[in-house]
Amino acid sequence: MRDAIEDYLDQVMVHASLAPRDQARVRAELKDHLAELAAGWGGRGGPKHSSTQEEITAMLESEFGEPEVVGKGISNARGGGRIRTWLKKWKIALPISVAACLVLNFSIRWAIAEPFYVPGKGAEPFIPQGSRVLVYKLTSVFRAGDVVAFRNLEGVVLLGIVQTDQGGVLTVSRNGEADRDVPHAQVIGRVVANTR
Amino acid sequence: MDNRAQFLKGVARTLVLGLLRERPMYGYEIATALAARSEGVFALGQGTLYPLLYSLESKRLIRVSREEEAPGAGRRRCYYKLTPAGNAELDANLLTWDQITRGMKLVLG
Numbered sequence: 001m002r003d004a005i006e007d008y009l010d011q012v013m014v015h016a017s018l019a020p021r022d023q024a025r026v027r028a029e030l031k032d033h034l035a036e037l038a039a040g041w042g043g044r045g046g047p048k049h050s051s052t053q054e055e056i057t058a059m060l061e062s063e064f065g066e067p068e069v070v071g072k073g074i075s076n077a078r079g080g081g082r083i084r085t086w087l088k089k090w091k092i093a094l095p096i097s098v099a100a101c102l103v104l105n106f107s108i109r110w111a112i113a114e115p116f117y118v119p120g121k122g123a124e125p126f127i128p129q130g131s132r133v134l135v136y137k138l139t140s141v142f143r144a145g146d147v148v149a150f151r152n153l154e155g156v157v158l159l160g161i162v163q164t165d166q167g168g169v170l171t172v173s174r175n176g177e178a179d180r181d182v183p184h185a186q187v188i189g190r191v192v193a194n195t196r
Numbered sequence: 197m198d199n200r201a202q203f204l205k206g207v208a209r210t211l212v213l214g215l216l217r218e219r220p221m222y223g224y225e226i227a228t229a230l231a232a233r234s235e236g237v238f239a240l241g242q243g244t245l246y247p248l249l250y251s252l253e254s255k256r257l258i259r260v261s262r263e264e265e266a267p268g269a270g271r272r273r274c275y276y277k278l279t280p281a282g283n284a285e286l287d288a289n290l291l292t293w294d295q296i297t298r299g300m301k302l303v304l305g
Contacts, residue, residue: 012243025274026246026250028274029223029246029273029274030223030246032222032223032224032273032274033223033224033227033242036224037224037242063241063242064241064242064243065241065242065243065244066243069241069243069244070241070243070244070246070247073243073244073246073247074246074247074250076247076251077246077247077248077249077250077251077254078250078251078254
């Protein structure tokens with residue numbers, strides 16, 4: 001008789017997925033209940049002795065419930081704390097929203113605005129060395145005095161001050177360097193904010 | 197789940213709180229008391245009682261203590277007791293129940 005109850009409990013506990021500190025108590029409590037149920041079975045028309053394991057299991061399932069249903073019910077009721085309940089609730093939604101945030105983040109960086117760290121002094125005093133700047137990419141009109149970010153021929157991102165914009169080519173000045181011509185295709189965008 | 201089971205699930209909370217207001221009980225005792233005193237109407241699958249007890253416990257409407265069945269009996273059981281919050285919840289539920297049954301009688305005659 002003991003084995004059928006233990007087997008039944010094993011199945012319930014698998015589905016209940018409880019925190020270790022709850023496991024012992026719940027198992028002991030259910031075991032007491034099932035033992036009393038089995039002991040009282042004789043009085044309710046069931047055979048008292050010589051019941052097979054299958055008969056006891058069938059009785060437990062009809063009187064107490066399917067182990068899976070009971071286990072899942074307990075799992076839902078105890079939850080294992082707010083965080084676990086919250087995670088369960090968001091099991092599918094959470095990865096989707098994280099992925100959506102990442103996609104949104106990279107699309108904004110790629111198409112609209114991107115932050116850059118400024119390691120050099122090319123655009124001082126407007127942009128001090130060590131600043132972080134936000135470069136707005138949806139702009140195609142530049143005026144003299146705008147600070148722009150562009151890629152040089154090696155692909156390195158540099159900042160410079162616009163002198164003139166003529167026919168799709170900007171003339172850009174940098175501290176300590178000769179003015180250079182930068183085609184619009186190499187321009188990333190205009191600096192709209194900086195941290196210093 | 198059929199209609200009846202859905203309905204029973206809704207009222208089981210109140211019934212359990214009501215039983216525990218009389219005296220602290222352990223799980224098997226609650227299940228048999230529900231079945232016997234309702235003449236079998238509330239003989240719900242006994243396993244469904246525990247999710248209900250644990251959920252009431254986590255809402256602090258009842259609290260559990262492991263106590264010996266009788267002094268010196270050696271066997272310890274989980275007894276459930278009503279907390280003050282559970283007492284208030286039961287009062288509120290009974291009031292709602294009164295209003296609902298009265299309303300239903302008035303409508304259905």
